[in-house]
């Protein structure tokens with residue numbers, strides 16, 4: 001148990017999220033349904049923010065990595081909590097603008113930002129752009145010049161560390177579409193190029209070493225490499241970075257193969273980063289840079305669950321039992337994409353013991369449209385409510401209308417209330433942009 005816990009089983013044996021009965025939610029809002037606990041989201045934002053205040057004299061900013069779950073309500077909560085956001089597309093900028101988000105706290109990423117997106121970013125006065133190619137720096141310099149502004153930028157660099165959940169590897173040169181390698185000199189060369197651009201103000205560097213990382217040492221090592229690089233650049237060119245953005249990637253619990261971290265544990269990751277940066281500043285006589293982190297998944301993943309209704313059940317004797325639900329890869333493509341593992345339970349009979357292993361199948365026309373394989377459950381019956389846990393991040397944001405299924409609505413719960421933050425789609429929405437040219441009629 002930890003202070004972020006949002007899930008409980010009530011006296012009726014029903015699963016609750018944020019104090020709300022999930023069976024009642026499924027009745028009231030229908031299924032499939034994404035449900036988010038607001039308290040959890042705010043607690044995680046505060047955990048990171050308060051750690052920067054306490055351990056680093058507030059000399060930094062938490063940026064919610066909005067690709068995890070981008071919508072106007074999330075930007076409104078981030079604004080309210082006094083944190084920033086990162087965005088990666090014109091669409092995310094538009095959503096933030098419509099939510100009235102303060103753009104001085106917006107950082108823009110992307111390895112291939114289009115000309116139109118860069119123009120739009122500058123029109124909205126995006127605070128900082130993380131440049132990821134020389135061509136981008138040139139284009140940005142030109143657009144800023146036309147507008148008579150000086151644009152703050154970071155350069156995305158590769159510290160040569162790749163982290164995957166429980167392990168990390170150090171590589172001489174990272175093979176990635178993102179960033180410039182420290183080793184081999186690409187990052188240094190890019191620094192000189194950007195410093196020479198009259199309409200760009202280079203603030204420092206950004207790196208993001210991966211996602212779903214539990215190994216504290218991989219963050220520490222990345223910070224060491226970035227700080228070593230900053231010292232080296234200062235010695236060689238006289239440019240001393242005033243900002244360091246260490247990206248996101250803090251891991252979350254999906255199944256009991258993953259650690260279940262408390263808010264204090266997440267604060268420890270950030271503290272490890274902060275102490276590394278402080279130590280390195282001492283070692284090299286650098287001024288402590290403004291620190292940015294970009295947690296996405298760890299803020300919203302465990303805050304969310306998806307509710308489904310169980311439909312047909314098919315047993316292939318001796319092979320497998322499939323429990324089909326009214327969702328699938330259109331609202332959770334992560335099993336199809338990465339064979340991601342999930343924990344599922346019957347929300348209306350949450351106290352019953354697990355007696356069988358089943359696979360949970362979606363309703364799309366693909367054999368690979370599964371949500372979970374070989375999960376332990378009580379015997380499911382048609383009409384049961386099935387809850388899949390840890391679905392707050394990279395679910396709605398990756399959803400599609402595949403097979404012309406409707407993207408499920410999202411509700412947020414707090415203080416015994418549930419409110420839509422994304423309303424249900426309708427069939428009308430599906431044909432909204434369809435046209436039949438005259439000659440086909």
Ligand SMILES: *Cc1c(COP(=O)(O)O)cnc(C)c1O
Nearest residue numbers: 065208211248249294295296297
């Ligand atoms: C994906 C991403 C993040 C967020 O990663 P999480 O694992 O969700 O915390 C942060 N920064 C960048 C640049 C990213 O691409």
